[in-house]
Amino acid sequence: MKDDLTFQNIILNHFNAPDDEVLAKQVAALRQLSEENETIFQETKTIWESSVLTKRLYELDRLGSARKFSERLSGASLVKRRSFGWLKVAAAVMATGAAAFFFYPKPVEVPFLVKETKQQIDSVLLSDGTKVILAENTRIRYPQKLADSARQITLVKGQAFFKVHHEVKRAFNVLVGQSKVTVLGTSFNINYHNASIKLAVKTGKVMFTPNSVSSFAILVAGQAINYNEAGHKMEWESSSNATSWITKELVFVDMPLDEVCKQVSAYYKVNLVVHDKMRSAKKFNANFKDSNLDEILTVLKQTYKIKIDSSDHQITIKNL
Numbered sequence: 001m002k003d004d005l006t007f008q009n010i011i012l013n014h015f016n017a018p019d020d021e022v023l024a025k026q027v028a029a030l031r032q033l034s035e036e037n038e039t040i041f042q043e044t045k046t047i048w049e050s051s052v053l054t055k056r057l058y059e060l061d062r063l064g065s066a067r068k069f070s071e072r073l074s075g076a077s078l079v080k081r082r083s084f085g086w087l088k089v090a091a092a093v094m095a096t097g098a099a100a101f102f103f104y105p106k107p108v109e110v111p112f113l114v115k116e117t118k119q120q121i122d123s124v125l126l127s128d129g130t131k132v133i134l135a136e137n138t139r140i141r142y143p144q145k146l147a148d149s150a151r152q153i154t155l156v157k158g159q160a161f162f163k164v165h166h167e168v169k170r171a172f173n174v175l176v177g178q179s180k181v182t183v184l185g186t187s188f189n190i191n192y193h194n195a196s197i198k199l200a201v202k203t204g205k206v207m208f209t210p211n212s213v214s215s216f217a218i219l220v221a222g223q224a225i226n227y228n229e230a231g232h233k234m235e236w237e238s239s240s241n242a243t244s245w246i247t248k249e250l251v252f253v254d255m256p257l258d259e260v261c262k263q264v265s266a267y268y269k270v271n272l273v274v275h276d277k278m279r280s281a282k283k284f285n286a287n288f289k290d291s292n293l294d295e296i297l298t299v300l301k302q303t304y305k306i307k308i309d310s311s312d313h314q315i316t317i318k319n320l
Helices: 002-016 021-031 035-050 052-058 062-080 085-103 257-268 293-303
Strands: 112-116 122-125 131-134 139-143 151-163 172-176 179-183 187-193 196-203 205-209 217-220 223-228 233-238 249-255 272-274 284-289 306-310 315-319
Touching: 002 021, 002 035, 021 035, 131 139, 172 187, 179 187, 196 205, 196 217, 217 223, 249 257, 257 272, 257 293, 284 293, 293 306
Parallel strands: 151 172, 272 315
Antiparallel strands: 112 139, 122 131, 131 151, 139 151, 151 187, 172 179, 179 205, 187 196, 196 223, 205 217, 223 233, 249 284, 306 315
């Protein structure tokens, strides 16, 4: 995994500096070492080409194209000066039509669908075979048929788990606010609430692009980030229990008490606070399946020397 990431970083550096001959030769040599390296290169290239940050690599030389097109028209008009007037008109009409078709192709309208949940979990199977599981109070927008060039849908609000059908030549993009998640074929969870985007990767690799100006991040299985839209701040965090809303299971392995309470709070939608003096407590190890909040609090009291105070809006854990 480490070697794959190192090679991927070299590839990304090469894409960032395509004129660097040393990097180009290094990438070419590594690609020839194995079929796996070539696959990594092709997958990274596909993701890169779909990223908003690579737009500069594919900007069209519009002035140059217009100049060349005008030169071709001028050359054609010199030849046609000897022709009859109606041929000139016909040629002009044809040239104009061809130019309009070349520069302004008629867009194909694709019907979009919206799926929204209320107080239930539901799922959607996209046209490419990708499965999307929606949590409560979630809305997604997606085309009835995904485009041939790139697959793209929008998570408008809420939380969803994506099991993306793998395609090497067609990236899968999820738009979330001003951010974008790009993959080829993997599984991951996105939680989008209150201008906060939490992304956790279960399998494969994911590229997260916060916005049009910030640097992207590449996550692998087991990694997670929390991005705050207002402050443009991205933090790495634990991916544990990111899909507990689907599995109905909470798993804690050598986890600090404050992190346990953070995840319990998110799962049960309560405000569970650990007193500052408790933050150095020993690590917590336990599994809970289909358990209620009281059962977890009871186990915590049996594990630590604590007392738990409850009010209408908050549950506080303190030393005895």
